[in-house]
Amino acid sequence: MCRLVLLRQFIRPTTTGCSNSSTPLPQQQLRSSSRAEPSLCARRSLHVGAASIKPKPSTPISRTARPATLRPQQQQSRQYSGIPPPNGSVKFWPFFLIIGVGSLGYYMLAQKRHDILLPHFPNDTEAAQQAVHKHQPSHSSPNFPAVVPRSSSQATKMPPVSTTRAFSASDVTVIFVLGGPGAGKGTQSHRLVETYGFTHLSAGDLLRAEQKRPGSEFGELISQCIREGAIVPMEVTVKLLENAMRDSLREKSGKEDVSGVKGKFLVDGFPRKMDQALKFEQTVCPARFVLFYDCPAEELEKRLLERGKTSGRTDDNPESIRKRFATFVETSMPVVDHYEKEGRVVKITATTSIDDVFKETQKQLTERLGDDL
Numbered sequence: 187m188c189r190l191v192l193l194r195q196f197i198r199p200t201t202t203g204c205s206n207s208s209t210p211l212p213q214q215q216l217r218s219s220s221r222a223e224p225s226l227c228a229r230r231s232l233h234v235g236a237a238s239i240k241p242k243p244s245t246p247i248s249r250t251a252r253p254a255t256l257r258p259q260q261q262q263s264r265q266y267s268g269i270p271p272p273n274g275s276v277k278f279w280p281f282f283l284i285i286g287v288g289s290l291g292y293y294m295l296a297q298k299r300h301d302i303l304l305p306h307f308p309n310d311t312e313a314a315q316q317a318v319h320k321h322q323p324s325h326s327s328p329n330f331p332a333v334v335p336r337s338s339s340q341a342t343k344m345p346p347v348s349t350t351r352a353f354s355a356s357d358v359t360v361i362f363v364l365g366g367p368g369a370g371k372g373t374q375s376h377r378l379v380e381t382y383g384f385t386h387l388s389a390g391d392l393l394r395a396e397q398k399r400p401g402s403e404f405g406e407l408i409s410q411c412i413r414e415g416a417i418v419p420m421e422v423t424v425k426l427l428e429n430a431m432r433d434s435l436r437e438k439s440g441k442e443d444v445s446g447v448k449g450k451f452l453v454d455g456f457p458r459k460m461d462q463a464l465k466f467e468q469t470v471c472p473a474r475f476v477l478f479y480d481c482p483a484e485e486l487e488k489r490l491l492e493r494g495k496t497s498g499r500t501d502d503n504p505e506s507i508r509k510r511f512a513t514f515v516e517t518s519m520p521v522v523d524h525y526e527k528e529g530r531v532v533k534i535t536a537t538t539s540i541d542d543v544f545k546e547t548q549k550q551l552t553e554r555l556g557d558d559l
């Protein structure tokens with residue numbers, strides 16, 4: 187894909203040039219940077235070592251050269267350092283007391299920090315994903331996203347993901363809407379809602395709403411992922427989408443049980459990672475196809491910086507944009523490639539005007555969906 191090539195060219199110099207980038211560093215880069223650190227340390231210690239082991243003029247001290255007797259002042263000071271007290275017992279308890287109190291203080295501080303901090307989010311995006319994936323899905327909170335209080339012993343748990351499909355593809359039409367950040371997914375989705383009555387589910391909007399929800403167990407995790415341009419663990423996003431679909435069908439039908447209720451959904455900005463794609467199609471509903479808005483990085487960046495003037499989003503800034511581009515190329519494009527191999531991608535050039543992009547979208551959807559549109 188020529189646009190992809192452009193995007194890859196665009197991000198390469200920035201991602202490889204920044205050492206504190208949150209995007210996944212190529213393994214080689216990681217390895218070389220970890221090799222560089224010891225050598226820096228080695229240089230430092232060499233420097234210190236050279237100073238400390240500088241040979242002093244040798245003045246051999248022979249036993250015979252020592253003064254035979256100590257002056258009274260010296261004798262007194264030695265009583266406090268080396269010579270045992272008159273009663274013969276050395277007092278060790280103050281040392282034990284200090285060590286004991288110090289250890290207890292350190293332990294309490296460590297416990298407190300452990301409770302306050304969410305899973306440590308390292309700079310490397312892939313490492314961050316691994317860190318959060320260590321938290322296994324909980325099988326005891328079926329009403330996610332419910333208010334799950336964080337007790338001191340409770341780590342962040344992922345919501346459960348069901349193993350059967352929540353909706354039937356014969357009732358529900360799902361179209362994934364993908365494209366780089368700022369490609370116009372949201373803009374085109376809104377138009378499609380107005381014209382065809384789709385239900386628009388933006389994964390990013392759902393995550394931002396969950397982030398703000400008082401008592402959300404995932405708020406801090408989501409906020410960190412979004413700022414870092416990383417992908418929130420799929421359990422969270424898949425469950426949010428499933429819940430939103432169910433809510434929409436319930437609202438539409440006025441029934442609690444939504445089996446047999448028809449609906450058509452634009453799932454915007456999802457799936458951004460292969461695991462999400464597979465999990466959603468296995469457990470929620472298979473997608474009909476992917477609407478992919480193709481746009482070069484230069485244009486995306488221009489649009490995002492413009493949007494950032496008014497969006498209030500924590501990730502519409504140059505640093506986060508760079509990270510999002512890298513995540514898009516490395517993690518999300520393989521999803522598009524996967525669906526393309528299956529003949530399930532409808533590619534639309536997103537560089538023309540909003541109206542023209544929409545006309546092209548309508549044309550393609552009509553061809554694909556026919557009466558279902």
Ligand SMILES: Nc1ncnc2c1ncn2[C@@H]1O[C@H](COP(=O)(O)OP(=O)(O)O)[C@@H](O)[C@H]1O
Nearest residue numbers: 367368369370371372373489493536538539540
């Ligand atoms: N075809 C287009 N031409 C110019 N600007 C566009 C176009 N499509 C969207 N935009 C603008 O670009 C910005 C990003 O669009 P948006 O739909 O929010 O992108 P996404 O949902 O893909 O992140 C918005 O400010 C929007 O008005």
Ligand SMILES: O=c1ccn([C@@H]2O[C@H](COP(=O)(O)OP(=O)(O)O)[C@@H](O)[C@H]2O)c(=O)[nH]1
Nearest residue numbers: 367368389390411412415416417418455456
């Ligand atoms: O399935 C998703 C969709 C979004 N995000 C996060 O939400 C951010 C914003 O996504 P959105 O689709 O709102 O914005 P875009 O980047 O497309 O402009 C992304 O960078 C990710 O951090 C995520 O983790 N999983």
